[in-house]
Structures are given as C-alpha cells and as structure tokens.
Amino acid sequence: MTAYETIFVRRSARRYDKKALNERDLADIRQFLDSAKQLTGQSARFEIVNADKLRGCAAPHAVLAFAGDGDAAALNIGYALQGLDLYAQSRGLGSLWMGMAKPVEKREDYRCLLAFGKTDAPFRAGEQDFKRKSVWEISNEDNAVARAARLAPSAANFQPWKLDFSPGKVTVRYNGQGIGKLLVGGLQMIDLGIVLKYVELALEHEGKKAAITARGSGKSFAVEAAYT
Numbered sequence: 001m002t003a004y005e006t007i008f009v010r011r012s013a014r015r016y017d018k019k020a021l022n023e024r025d026l027a028d029i030r031q032f033l034d035s036a037k038q039l040t041g042q043s044a045r046f047e048i049v050n051a052d053k054l055r056g057c058a059a060p061h062a063v064l065a066f067a068g069d070g071d072a073a074a075l076n077i078g079y080a081l082q083g084l085d086l087y088a089q090s091r092g093l094g095s096l097w098m099g100m101a102k103p104v105e106k107r108e109d110y111r112c113l114l115a116f117g118k119t120d121a122p123f124r125a126g127e128q129d130f131k132r133k134s135v136w137e138i139s140n141e142d143n144a145v146a147r148a149a150r151l152a153p154s155a156a157n158f159q160p161w162k163l164d165f166s167p168g169k170v171t172v173r174y175n176g177q178g179i180g181k182l183l184v185g186g187l188q189m190i191d192l193g194i195v196l197k198y199v200e201l202a203l204e205h206e207g208k209k210a211a212i213t214a215r216g217s218g219k220s221f222a223v224e225a226a227y228t
C-alpha cells in the first residue's frame with residue numbers, strides 16, 4: 001500500500017504486543033527515518049527508543065523527536081513523522097502520536113513522540129469510518145486534496161486547520177477553536193505539519209509537485225504549498 005492509499009484506512013493504535021519488533025522491521029523504520037524529508041531550513045533529530053525509556057507508552061518502541069523552539073520546528077516534526085506514521089501502518093504495524101507519553105530522560109529539546117509496534121487493531125474500512133469535520137469546515141473547496149487532508153490525525157482530534165485553495169496554491173492556516181485555541185503552540189503546530197504532509201501526498205498523487213513555505217507565528221501561522 002502506498003502512503004497516499006494508507007491515508008484512507010489508517011488509525012491510531014492503542015493496543016500493542018509488548019514484544020520488541022524483529023531487527024528487520026526496526027532496520028526498515030530506521031532507514032525510513034534516516035531519509036525522512038524535512039522542511040527547508042529544519043533539522044529535527046529522531047531517536048528510536050524502547051519502552052523502558054518511556055513513561056505512559058503502551059507500545060514497545062517510539063521515535064522521539066528533538067528540535068529547537070518555534071512554530072516552524074514543530075511544523076517540521078509533524079510533517080516528517082506523519083510520513084513515518086503512514087509508512088509504519090502501510091507495512092502492517094501500529095503507530096500512535098503521543099503528546100501525553102514522555103521519555104524517562106528529560107531533555108530540553110524534546111518535542112513529541114510517535115509510538116509504534118505490532119498491533120491487532122485493524123485498518124479502517126474507508127473514509128466513512130473516520131470521525132472528522134466535513135470538507136467544507138476545513139476547506140474553501142471540495143476536491144481530492146481537501147478530502148485527503150480532512151482525514152489527517154491531530155491531537156485530541158481538534159483538526160485545527162483551514163485550507164484555502166487559489167490558482168496554483170493551497171494555504172494551510174491554523175484554525176483552532178474552543179480549548180484548542182488556548183493551546184496554540186507545540187502540538188497544534190505539529191498538527192499543521194501533519195495535515196501539510198497529507199496535502200503534499202495528495203498533490204503528488206495528482207502529479208503535482210509542491211514547494212512549501214511557512215510564515216507568521218502562533219494564531220497567524222500559515223504554510224503555502226505552491227504547485228505546478
């Protein structure tokens with residue numbers, strides 16, 4: 001299954017086989033991470049650790065993401081690790097973004113983690129199985145890119161984004177509401193990076209290549225994907 005196809009069936013897995021993955025699976029994950037695309041000017045660091053190095057994580061492994069401060073750094077983590085979430089699930093593993101779990105060892109530059117391992121949680125049957133906002137709530141157009149973006153995972157399923165299509169360009173803006181609005185920062189910017197990965201994959205699926213630029217900060221943060 002391709003990353004794009006996985007968008008329509010993936011889910012967060014919360015039940016795991018505690019046993020460590022075999023070396024081959026781990027090597028594949030490591031290799032994917034080593035070549036994971038990051039946004040221009042960003043250089044997050046990723047480390048795979050086992051459950052004994054984590055608090056509050058049911059999976060046998062996790063990728064810890066480390067980066068500097070700021071919205072663009074958080075955006076980049078969401079963008080890069082959502083690629084891994086889709087990759088892990090496309091090869092039959094379970095994965096889960098975790099804002100609540102933490103590494104045992106405290107580090108200033110720690111930002112978030114993505115847990116992974118073997119699971120018996122099945123794929124979703126299709127779009128109808130996702131609990132999400134409608135396309136029109138998250139986009140000014142109903143098209144294939146917006147329909148894929150709509151399915152992106154987000155912290156507490158807040159889906160704090162709005163897509164604005166104009167000729168040759170889609171702008172992704174922060175659009176948190178209610179409690180999510182109070183939380184703008186860390187996880188919400190990771191959420192924007194996650195939906196940006198979906199936008200890029202959906203554009204690629206249509207044969208379009210996106211050039212991504214980010215601007216602003218906090219509630220006025222926006223990312224543009226200009227495509228040809």
Ligand SMILES: Cc1cc2nc3c(=O)[nH]c(=O)nc-3n(C[C@H](O)[C@H](O)[C@H](O)COP(=O)(O)O)c2cc1C
Pocket residue numbers: 010011012013014096097098099100101112152153154155156157187190191194
């Ligand atoms: C940045 C981020 C942090 C998250 N943190 C947690 C968490 O700490 N615990 C948890 O059970 N789920 C967590 N989730 C998973 C979301 O709750 C989940 O993605 C959302 O409810 C949508 O469900 P789905 O991924 O199955 O489509 C997190 C998701 C994201 C994107």
